[in-house]
Amino acid sequence: MEYNFREIESKWQLKWVEQQVYKVCNDSVKPPFYVLDMFPYPSGAGLHVGHPLGYIASDIFSRYKRLRGFNVLHPIGFDSFGLPAEQYALETGQHPADTTEKNIDTFKNQLNKIGFCYDWEREIRTSNPDYYKWTQWIFLQLFKSWFNKEKNKAESIDFLLKDFETNGSSKINTRNHSPFTAEEWISFSDKKQEEILMNYRLVFSAFGEVNWCEALGTVLANDEVINGASERGGHPVVKKKMRQWYLRITDYADRLLEGLNRVEFSDSMKDMQRNWIGKSEGAELEFEVIDSENKIKVYTTRPDTIFGVDFMVLAPEHELVTKITTTEQRSGIDEYLKYVKSRSDRERMTEVKQITGCFTGSYAINPFNGKQIPIWIAEYVLAGYGTGAIMAVPCGDQRDFSFAKHFNIPITNILGDLFDGNEANSTKEAVLVNSDFLTGLKMNEAIKVAIEKIEERGIGRKKTNYKMRDAGFSRQRYWGEPFPVKWDNGAAYALDESQLPLELPHVESYGPGPEGEGPLANIKSWKIENYETSTMPGFAGSSWYFLRYMDPHNNNSFCDKKASDYWGQVDVYVGGTEHAVGHLLYSRMWTKVLYDLGLIGFDEPFKKLVNQGMIQGSSRFAYRIKGTNQFVSFGLKNQYVTDTLHVDVNFVDGVEMDIHAFKKWKPDFANAEFILEDGKYICGTEVEKMSKSKFNTVNPDDLVNKYGADTFRMYEMFLGPIEQSKPWDTKGIEGVHRFLRKLWRLFNNEVSGKIWNDEKANNQELKILHKTIKKIESDTENFSFNTAVSTFMVCVNELSEISCYKKEFLEKLIILLSPYAPHIAEELWSQLGKEGSVLNATFPAFEEKYLIETDKEYPISVNGKMRTNISISLEASQSEVEDIVLSNDVVQKWLEGKSPKKIIFVKGKMVNVVV
């Protein structure tokens, strides 16, 4: 009997469905355990080999936990709103709902072939009205809530309203509006009241900058902008202010920081989140501008360097720029502003070596010494961070230093010998010089003194600042959740909850609406109702989906509290680090809001996070000559100025592109022209992340067909540590397949059939068994699946060598293996005549007694170099060991007649003879 994986796998997959073995109940005497993967976006490309890496890991862990007696929730669903489907609709006219549905079917088919233990009855889709009804509902809760800083939690905005009605704004820290009395509040118009409340709501509407492409009439994502031009068509892209919705995540900055201390994320993941939040302590202070009423407010973490300020820099977008620019500098500034408008934030951050800026002609006054300091604008100062203006201290900040050097601005030294004039020194340890009342103080201490002085003089105050900004929450797109909001006279009003879901209407065209509005603006009935025309971003639906799996069919609530109380936090969350600061922060914030509002019982969604590394792909590139539709082959590209575009690896053979397929790929390329080398178009290559947007995906179906799901699962795990990134290489899968066949031959002989027997296992065999149990158990617990696969291989190799076919051993081995290779395990389990499914077996208990050794083959080093091995009893004392070692011929040889200075003996480890 041969290992016929196709037959076995389809047989058991069918039986598992029939017997509903993966159905999960919300009431069980078993303890609950929740294992979750970051859910997939169902791209048209289908599943690629990178997706299942995490799913297989979590599947193994879920099955393992089940063997250990837990009621395991291990669901999956689809993050089915998103830009690619809409882009596809724009290109083909097919409705995103239809293509998404089709894509999901493909995904499910692919997933099912790999043998995951999902309860499909709990599947969710973010684009399903039954689901996004609750996304909208949560949006309304956010809209109707504000963050009470005194209580450090969110609460209904009704509390704030009541407070305004009785106390005016006197009891709270006002935000972006003038204080008012209770009487004034009551006398305000609806619109005015709404405007004020908008400064408090957890989702709010305000004006913000977007990437605007006039030619396409639409807003573009950063990754759709390449060198200031649109990826599609190469049209110019500029910054434009538009009305946007925002999520007031900054109010939760401190809570998000604090929560990190209570979750099991890797330190690097926590670092990334902390850095993203970017909490810093410093001071905000104002500089007067000569011959002007205007004052420039700056934020600095280093007020101690106030006497080293040699110039000021405003972000080019800063509102004062036009006001303070002198007539002589006007044309220069205008030109510079034009240049900056064409630059993406990304470019401004990345290309720091390129120093640009322009003098406004105005001067500010240093409030402490009256020194006149020139005011510049420069792209390295970003409008969104701090106050959008900085006091530049060239001796202490490298960017300020480079700027000063570049524009010949004289540099003041406040660091004494610690500043060498060649580069800035950002130390906090220096003793200040040239610093008036701070002279002689160490910088660390001077910070405090400077802040005190600033507050005393009334020119500023101590301030905590966050790098994190409120998250943009609207997209000028079609394929997302509609906002349950109506506009009236410039104010936004929430729909009543009974009107949910506000369904996404059908549109004829997916093109943008007028004035850069989303496609929904083209729908008359939508506009007449004054509905919001933008939609929610991808992270809306994914910010709370883990709750919906607990209670997926509930029509009365997003998730019954009883269900969320039963399952609690996600015990293990598996996903990539690319979500470190986006999705993870948003879902953590939403969880905190829901917790504050009493809707769930925990305020951190994920107890433990396992980061799966990226399976990288090998990408192919084409080079488009800037501003044209002409493509130049890799070898000739340096003769032109080009933009680099990804090409689908599926129509590149090695590095040679199929031009015909490329032209058919996207309408923009239909009329593309090519500059060839040797009659071929050669693509550039690079190893980078495997992703639909990079067109470098490999399909798991082919591998499952050829080797079976069990082989595929184990091979993905065998590739290396789960958290490490590695480029995909199909080579090597044969080895894992051979292992499974070898395992099969422990049960069945290809000629004579069944060979397993009922003999009792001997000590040697029990030792192998318990060694294996121990290693598999600890490796599985630690998500070290690659070494677990090796352990199985070693075990099967050893059994084959000693011809052990004993059921007593094999049935235990099968249980150990079942999370990794469920199909073959189930088949062999039934061949052994065991009752029921191996899924419900009990994980074998490890017994130390079988592994006890009496001797150890010690490595013997002389001067730290390993020279020989000697077997010595583990009982032996230091002096006994020394005698044995020194009488050894090899050791004697290396001693060369000298007597040892010292003998280091580490029991159970090694011996080192030092001469």
Next chain:
RNA sequence: GCCCAGGUGGCGGAAUUGGUAGACGCAGCAGACUCAAAAUCUGCCGUUCGCAAGGAUGUGCUGGUUCGAUUCCAGUCCUGGGCACCA
């Protein structure tokens, strides 16, 4: 540029707390079985010197700590991920 991670044979990787570097697998080489092939099995397999025994050298690079460093420290180079409208 900033934040995070990673660099070990031809390749993927292994190496509890600082204690035998290269487990396991792929590829390669040699052999057995076979008319032949597939499958399977056996042996070899970092580099280098040597007939061999055995030596030297070796975990990106440069230093340091230690009896002993892939592991700890400092610096440096390279690769990957993120940087707010891809998800």
